[in-house]
Amino acid sequence: VLPQLERDADSELLADPLAAHLAETRVHATRVEHVFVAAGAEPAAAASAALEGLRRQYAELAGAIVEPRLRDLFLVSAAAKTEHLEIALYAGLIPIARQIAVDVDPLELNLTEERNALSALEHAGTALLARTPS
Numbered sequence: 001v002l003p004q005l006e007r008d009a010d011s012e013l014l015a016d017p018l019a020a021h022l023a024e025t026r027v028h029a030t031r032v033e034h035v036f037v038a039a040g041a042e043p044a045a046a047a048s049a050a051l052e053g054l055r056r057q058y059a060e061l062a063g064a065i066v067e068p069r070l071r072d073l074f075l076v077s078a079a080a081k082t083e084h085l086e087i088a089l090y091a092g093l094i095p096i097a098r099q100i101a102v103d104v105d106p107l108e109l110n111l112t113e114e115r116n117a118l119s120a121l122e123h124a125g126t127a128l129l130a131r132t133p134s
């Protein structure tokens with residue numbers, strides 16, 4: 001989802017935090033893989049129906065918004081939904097990992113970065129909104 005959002009962003013207020021979080025997200029995947037290996041599980045890529053639903057919803061609606069500032073505001077909303085979902089996933093996963101005595105520090109770090117990404121998006125959204133004529 002993030003690469004598409006980054007390509008579609010018009011304002012640097014949005015493109016910059018999206019690019020930064022895209023780089024973080026690649027590290028997140030590596031951390032999660034290591035946690036799964038530490039737990040004795042085989043890491044495997046699996047499609048998320050929830051994320052796919054968000055991606056489809058974005059793809060269906062984004063093209064209909066031609067005004068760049070409004071599209072960026074829609075993009076903020078779409079990206080924030082993704083971050084909320086990821087935050088919920090880590091919030092559910094961390095107690096389970098802790099219960100089976102797996103080091104949760106990498107997951108906690110991912111969670112912190114997801115929360116920071118959401119905060120950056122919210123700040124970008126506020127700044128974009130201030131630039132939008134009423």
Ligand SMILES: [Fe+2]
Pocket residue numbers: 021025082083086114117
């Ligand atoms: Fe994220």
